[in-house]
Amino acid sequence: MTRVCLIGNDNCNLQYELLSRETSREALATYDLTRPFENTIALRTVSVGAAVSLLNDLNWYLTRFVDEALVQEPSISDDEWLSRSLAEQLRNGAVEPDETAEFCKIYGLERVADTDSEDEPKSAATDGDDSSETERARSEPSSRLVEPLYVRRTAGELPDYDLRDVDETLVVRLTEAEHSP
Template sequence: MTRVCLIGNDDVNLQYELLSRETSREALATYDLRRPFENSLAVRTVSVGAAVTLLNDLQWYLTRFVDAALVQEPSISDEEWLSRSLATDLRNGDVEPHETGEFCKVYGLERVDRGETNPSPPETGANVPVDRGAEADGDGDGDGNGGDDSEDSDEADATLRLVEPLYVRRTDGDLPAYDLRDVEETLVVRLTESEYSP
């Protein structure tokens, strides 16, 4: 299944903005909503084409409330995401899957206590669960925290925040190390060449 993840702008509550408006709420109604990161919404679709179509349907909201729209296609990578533009190029046949990995943006993943995150206002009428699936963290253990399993209650009450993206170029199959902050985990987003800004 292809995943779509919307990361909200810093000054909005994305869940509230999307679920309090009839058109966007209806566009998302058939999906199981998840929240893999702070101030995000994620859904699973059947293909890259379906993911791009959903993003096109939500265009009005994306320009106002969304900082980044990401697509994850398992046939390309189980751990790395695609930018919306790259996913669109892939869907249109303008780029081949093996050509998607050169230009990247790497986010640091910072653990924050759920009490520090903005709770969704009660008017939304929806409770979007934190995504604890393996596809949220990329380490395959299904705990959603990107690292070793822990029974610590602080782990269970934490979520992940995307911080300070670093633009990098893959050379000889390797990405440069993320060095903007001291973080244990990172999230890689593949970009089109025009989106890449070193």
């Protein structure tokens, strides 16, 4: 199954913004939502095409509340993600799977203190709908994504993340244009 992860803007609560609006809430209603990192929402789709289609359906909300939309396709990599642009190129046949690994962005994963945030709303508005998606998405993440490092894979190896002292990282494959704007 292909995974999608939406990384929220710093100035908003992504879960609240997406689930409090009827159109985005309905688009996400059929998915089991999780929060793998602070201010993110993740879900599984059946394919890269379905993931890109969902992102296109949510585009109005993505431009307002999301810093980045990521797609993870197991046939490409079990532990690396694709940028939205790269996933679109892959779906459209403009790039082959083995051509996706050269340009990357590496996020550090920083541990989050296990406390309730007072600036987060207690629940998203649901207009009387079943709020099970909201409750599933509420699980508190144990880490947050920090400072991306843009790198180029050479001889099949990625450089180490050295912007902060972190135990884990998350690798996102990019298009050349995203790597060198």
